[in-house]
Amino acid sequence: MELIIRLEGFEQRFGGLRYEVRHSWVVNGDRHETARGWEYDHLGVKTAAWQDPRRGGWYFEWTGERVSKPCRDLIHTDGSVGTDVDGGSRYLPIAPSIPHLIESHALTDSVATWRPWPVGSPAAAAIALIDGLVDVPEASWGRSRWRLSDTVAVMDHDSWDPKNPRRRTLVWSRDEAGHRQVQEVLDG
Numbered sequence: 789m790e791l792i793i794r795l796e797g798f799e800q801r802f803g804g805l806r807y808e809v810r811h812s813w814v815v816n817g818d819r820h821e822t823a824r825g826w827e828y829d830h831l832g833v834k835t836a837a838w839q840d841p842r843r844g845g846w847y848f849e850w851t852g853e854r855v856s857k858p859c860r861d862l863i864h865t866d867g868s869v870g871t872d873v874d875g876g877s878r879y880l881p882i883a884p885s886i887p888h889l890i891e892s893h894a895l896t897d898s899v900a901t902w903r904p905w906p907v908g909s910p911a912a913a914a915i916a917l918i919d920g921l922v923d924v925p926e927a928s929w930g931r932s933r934w935r936l937s938d939t940v941a942v943m944d945h946d947s948w949d950p951k952n953p954r955r956r957t958l959v960w961s962r963d964e965a966g967h968r969q970v971q972e973v974l975d976g
Contacts, residue, residue: 791837791846794865795830798850802828802886809893810900813958819904825854826893828886840864840879847879884929891927892943895934899941902960905970912957914973916942939966 805828812821829851837848845865852861859871862879869883883889907915920937927934932945941960947953961970 790865791848794846794863794867795835795837795848798828798830798863798886804829807893807897809897811896812900812902812904812960814904814906817906821900827851827854836860838879842878882931888927888929891924892932892934895924895927895936895941895943899960899962902941902962903967905959905961905974907957907959907974911974912942912944912959914976915940915959915970916944916957918942918969918973937966939963940969 806825808823808825810821810823812819814820830848831851835848835850837846839845840847843864843866847862847864847870849860850863858874860875862870862872863886864870864879864881867885868881869886869889870879870881872878873880883892905915916935918937918940921935921940921942922937924934924936932943935942939962943958944955945958946955959970961967
């Protein structure tokens with residue numbers, strides 16, 4: 789019954805929601821950009837669902853991100869959003885709720901036009917201390933944290949790879965003031 793209630797609630801609240809999320813990042817000095825579509829639909833009678841022996845409850849498949857991938861987008865009856873990484877492993881939570889995921893997507897999209905910075909681990913810790921950065925709790929959770937000012941955005945998140953767990957930091961700035969703040973930290 790819990791699973792049916794969560795499926796129906798998902799469909800009523802989010803069914804049919806569509807949006808694109810733009811991303812920007814720097815690799816080897818080159819700026820990269822992409823946009824990926826998200827669709828909030830379950831698959832009707834073809835919706836696959838599984839019991840979760842570890843956490844209790846159930847989780848079910850939904851459309852999610854529209855890209856070719858080995859994993860499934862999943863929603864747990866506890867309200868969390870997750871994946872199974874390779875299409876057959878156990879449930880891995882990636883966000884505490886759909887609203888948290890949507891808010892994180894909104895921030896990712898809004899900073900996509902800002903300047904992305906290639907930042908390594910030592911500099912990332914210093915950049916996270918820039919004056920004026922404020923936590924964004926509605927887009928953050930244990931595995932992912934957003935901090936934002938008018939000119940600098942910082943997002944830390946854990947990798948999904950259990951064999952190579954690491955924390956990754958992404959940084960963007962806009963306007964001269966933001967660029968100057970980040971550059972001062974990088975210089976030192």
